[in-house]
Amino acid sequence: MSKQVTVRYFAAFRERAGRAEEAVETEADTAADLFEALRDRHGSAEPRGHCKVAINDEMADWTTPLKDGDTVLLFPPVAGG
């Protein structure tokens, strides 16, 4: 079922997408589906397992089902320290 979500891009993903945030109409059932569907946007060839996702400001699993109105934060591989 189609749903409307807000996607936020960070660091390399933001640079690649050319934007920090966008509204996306999607058929994706899970965060993983959305990440794959948006490869044209963030443009990354990075394996999903190296990246992280947060939904509505909570760290989430890629298998988390998406709901209409969710804000999905896509994090490229982290490098703190």
Place this chain on the structure above:
Amino acid sequence: MSEVVISPRPIVPGELGAALTEPGAGAFVGFEGRVRNRNEGRAVERLEYEAYAPLAEKEGARIIAEACERWPILAAHCVHRTGMLEIGDYAVWVGVVSPHRDEAFAACRYIIDEVKVRLPIWKKEYYTDGDSGWVNCERCAAGHQHESATAG
């Protein structure tokens, strides 16, 4: 004072260490992460850190809570920089106080190791040759067209 703070301001280790006072503390262990001038064979001129602070601080609090569960420490504190940093600047600081040194060393090591792999923080290196790149993200800029091209 047990928390993780994401900050755009310079880290002053002496102040942070002095603030970590507990009457029962016989040991203090600190870790300072500094910007170095080389990474993977390339000469680095400066670094830029980006963080998503709300979640970095939340996940950081979990890491410190885990350390407090695993070792009998009294307090722990961590500060991680954002923004543009020069060679020698402090990028991250971790301090732990405990009655004895063993648990302070162990907890400090645990906190910095987890901070590096779990917090939503990204590091962009600016090289002396004018190039720049996001660390751990060499495929981020690659584009997935190559995959698609070979997939069919």
